[in-house]
Amino acid sequence: MRKTILALAAAFLFTACAPHTSGIMGSSTGEVRVDNRSFGSEVSIEQVQARQQGELLQGAGIIQSKVATDLRLQYKFTWYDASGFTIEDEASAWKSLKLHGKQRMQVTALAPNANAVRYELYVRKAFSN
Numbered sequence: 001m002r003k004t005i006l007a008l009a010a011a012f013l014f015t016a017c018a019p020h021t022s023g024i025m026g027s028s029t030g031e032v033r034v035d036n037r038s039f040g041s042e043v044s045i046e047q048v049q050a051r052q053q054g055e056l057l058q059g060a061g062i063i064q065s066k067v068a069t070d071l072r073l074q075y076k077f078t079w080y081d082a083s084g085f086t087i088e089d090e091a092s093a094w095k096s097l098k099l100h101g102k103q104r105m106q107v108t109a110l111a112p113n114a115n116a117v118r119y120e121l122y123v124r125k126a127f128s129n
Helices: 002-021
Strands: 023-027 032-034 043-053 056-065 071-080 095-099 104-110 118-125
Touching (some): 023 043, 043 104, 043 118, 056 071, 095 104
Antiparallel strands (some): 023 032, 056 104, 071 118
């Protein structure tokens, strides 16, 4: 009986944490991944594009609210080299974004160096402590 209660408590703890870390991703290669269906029904990533800005790759994407209420979000660009390795990922921080009902906002970033050939744009719900 005690093992059953501990197992249920552990399962509840892990499922309670899941929505706080998952979100959606849009890639400069055209891939879109929704890790949280509930969040995916509230937010989308559209028009993910890349262009050269001098020697650096510039990324852009539109984050779209699908709901009528305000959303507090975070987004992050992760850059990759030609071999598929991340570039300076530790230096890239999540940035805050507030969208009002049904609002669309373009976010942009510049690659940290000239080795970047593609990127992924991640969006998740922001939770305050």
